[in-house]
Amino acid sequence: MELLLFTVFAAAACGGAIAVVLSQNVVRMAFYLVISLGSTAGLFFMLNADFVGATQLLIYVGGTVVLLIFGVMLTASGPFLTIKSSPGDMVQAILVGALFLGMVVVTVLQVDWDGNAAKLESRYGVSSLERPGYNQRGEGHTTRSIGAALLGARFDKDLGKNREQPSTGYLLPFEIVSVHLLVVLIGAAYLARAKRRVNVPSEF
Amino acid sequence: MEGVGINGYLAVGAVLFVCGVICMATKRNGIGVLMGVELVLNGANVNFVAFSKFGPLGLDGQIASLFVIVLAAAEAAVALAIVLNFYNNHLTIDVDRANELQG
Amino acid sequence: MMPLLATETISELLREGIDLPVFDFWDIPPIGETGALILAAIVHVALLAGFFGLPAFAGIWAERKVSARIQDRLGPTRTGGRFGWLQSLADGIKLLQKEDLWPNAADSMLFRVAPYVVVVSSFAAFLFLPFSDGWVALSLDVGLFLALAILSLEVLGIILAGYSSGSKWSLFGGMREAAQMVSYEVPLGITAVIPVLIAGSMNLNEIGRMQSGWFWNWFIFHDPFTFLAFFVFFTVTLASNKRAPFDLAEAESELVGGFHTEYSGFRWSVFFLAEYASMYFVSALGVILFLGGWWTGIAPIDNFFRASGDWRVNYLGNVLGFAVLLIKSSKLVFLQIWIRWTLPRLRIDQVMVTCLKYLVPISCFLFLGATTWSLLAPGRVAMGMKPGLGARAIEAAVETPATESEAAIVRPVDDAHVAMSDDSSMIGGAK
Structure with a gap:
């Protein structure tokens, strides 16, 4: 079952990504991107990362891609705009990309992940089965731990343990990201409202 | 139940990453380049x-992947504002x- | 309490081959895990698909009848007997018979796919909706969040439909929809978070359970801020369903049909199926978040069904809860129809101003207010006048030390929540 679901989602994610590369029409690219990102959210659910998957759907698919399509509509100088990339570029890029992909996949396959995990566990003394907050029993129920970790308390690491020093949370990055988002909001609004210097043809 | 190991997920992440890089390199459409960036970040997220x-x-x-998404x-x-x-x-x-800016 | 429809329950039943209490003669043989999961999924999808068509069937008829009454007409009177209640079926058959065509100028692939994106996303949102206590296909910790996320995918289909039609009316409809939705997601999210703040969970089932007992336990009466938040939420859901007065995407008087100008036949009707289904969905969401979900609001009735040891009575209680939820959300749907046929349509700039200048600041203010309120009067309900379930649960939790190890782990940080998710303390506290 897991294998079946993984195959479906992985095929959709990779197929969508390849279609994004091969397609020339921007809106079709956006549609394939949605397929790819949505199936990636499916992969996240399979990895018991409910909250990340939901965030992916809400922010990426529902927000970012809608924004991208909106951008396409605002900048379209004619219906079904296509800007072709030159075939030479494509061939070069695909060659280099294929080489890089081969390298990464070979590297991934050569690493002995289970052995590494065992080594790390023997060094730090955390068994993968009783990893608190992220164990068999708490599978998929990571929302509360993530929320607490973003506020600086690590339930997944500290609870049930008598640690002298609590583990590091993510309060500071969280605050920085919040301020960053505010800056981005203002900056993007300022950038986008600049006055037009050229007369736009009145087709649209 | 046959489990899927980490290798499968890492391979998917690699494919997404490479597709994103190719997309960034070849697309001449500004928004297409942006989509390539999204794919790259998404591949990294899968790995995380x-x-x-x-x-x-x-x-x-x-x-970490939440921060990447945000x-x-x-x-x-x-980027859209710039475009x-x-x-x-x-x-x-x-x-x-x-x-x-070319001379 | 029989959470009879949760996925795990059904798949466990099938996997272990337990003989069901009703069907003594029909012992289900144990099947493998994969088979059990697939069968459970099929059962849920079949039930939900059956339910999915209902709002469209009833909603379209109600829309015609209500609009007719408001305009001093009779509306459909003949089809299917006295009140024309089969009108939707007749409409559906007519639409199926129409030719399915697409314009030459359209991007045919996207044009054909777009309606399915819309209908699939509005159908998938129902996966997270509890119809009664425990009657939910997927009871997830991120339920509300995921439901809103999936509902927001509906916009994508509409934008694709608008863009791919190759017609300027459709393009304008799609653009308006994109601008409107990106803005209205913000107040929708903030107002939906306010009940989450009070319940301490995003699981819709648990949010519903928090509001058991008398009707002053409903979150709308929790404090003044939630009271106002419900109305903001309702307004925003009107916009997110592109219902009048926010139906700019299909403004008939200016854009012919907006995003669906070029559609015909089955694909056109699919848009409306999705629209009525998501109308019902957001109404039910509002009911669960603010209006007490499936509880009647009269504590003795609910407690009679819940506290009974007989599973049949429990089941009857669940059916009653289903009916209550259906009635409550149908009233909200009726309200949506009423508003549509009473208020004039806003202009697009007015829509944006309403959202960005009024609804966003108001919802932020309400969110801050609700936060402050729950700091000042923790665990109190009914505008702070009565000790709520939360306060009693905290007291009970302090008095009785936890036995379960996991509860002991989480206890220091989230007393109320752990106690709430425990059913026995709920029944005790609800008296």
Whole structure:
């Protein structure tokens, strides 16, 4: 079952990504991107990362891609705009990309992940089965731990343990990201409202 | 039940990453380049979450991917504003036309 | 309490081959895990698909009848007997018979796919909706969040439909929809978070359970801020369903049909199926978040069904809860129809101003207010006048030390929540 679901989602994610590369029409690219990102959210659910998957759907698919399509509509100088990339570029890029992909996949396959995990566990003394907050029993129920970790308390690491020093949370990055988002909001609004210097043809 | 190991997820992440890089390199459409960036970040996210399940990363991996998603949204907003500005000045979003700084 | 429809329950039943209490003669043989999961999924999808068509069937008829009454007409009177209640079926058959065509100028692939994106996303949102206590296909910790996320995918289909039609009316409809939705997601999210703040969970089932007992336990009466938040939420859901007065995407008087100008036949009807289904969905969401979900609001009735040891009575209680939820959300749907046929349509700039200048600041203010309120009067309900379930649960939790190890782990940080998710303390506290 897991294998079946993984195959479906992985095929959709990779197929969508390849279609994004091969397609020339921007809106079709956006549609394939949605397929790819949505199936990636499916992969996240399979990895018991409910909250990340939901965030992916809400922010990426529902927000970012809608924004991208909106951008396409605002900048379209004619219906079904296509800007072709030159075939030479494509061939070069695909060659280099294929080489890089081969390298990464070979590297991934050569690493002995289970052995590494065992080594790390023997060094730090955390068994993968009783990893608190992220164990068999708490599978998929990571929302509360993530929320607490973003506020600086690590339930997944500290609870049930008598640690002298609590583990590091993510309060500071969280605050920085919040301020960053505010800056981005203002900056993007300022950038986008600049006055037009050229007369736009009145087709649209 | 046959489980899927970490290798499968890492391979998917690699494919997404490479597709994103190719997309960034070949697309002449500004928004297409943006989509390539999204794909790259997404490939990285898959790796983060996979390590958070299979590796020793724990919840840190998921939190890292959350930050990536949020920052990707911010990046898309700013990049889109830049693309709009470019369009206002050049009436196209072909990034090959952004060559005024060449001597 | 029989959470009879949760996925795990059904798949466990099938996997272990337990003989069901009703069907003594029909012992289900144990089947493998994969088979059990697939069968459970099929059962849920079949039930939900059956339910999915109902709002469209009833909603379209109600829309015609209500609009007719408001305009001093009779509306459909003949089809299917006295009140024309088969009108939707007749409409559906007519639409199926129409030719399915697409314009030459359209991007045919996207044009054909777009309606399915819309209908699939509005159908998938129902996966997270509890119809009664425990009657939910997927009871997830991120339920509300995921439901809103999936509902927001509906916009994508509409934008694709608008863009791919190759017609300027459709393009304008799609653009308006994109601008409107990106803005209205913000107040929708903030107002939906306010009940989450009070319940301490995003699981819709648990949010519903928090509001058991008398009707002053409903979150709308929790404090003044939630009271106002419900109305903001309702307004925003009108916009997110592109219902009048926010139906700019299909403004008939200016854009012919907006995003669906070029559609015909089955694909056109699919848009409306999705629209009525998501109308019902957001109404039910509002009911669960603010209006007490499936509880009647009269504590003795609910407690009679819940506290009974007989599973049949429990089941009857669940059916009653289903009916209550259906009635409550149908009233909200009726309200949506009423508003549509009473208020004039806003202009697009007015829509944006309403959202960005009024609804966003108001919802932020309400969110801050609700936060402050729950700091000042923790665990109190009914505008702070009565000790709520939360306060009693905290007291009970302090008095009785936890036995379960996991509860002991989480206890220091989230007393109320752990106690709430425990059913026995709920029944005790609800008296």
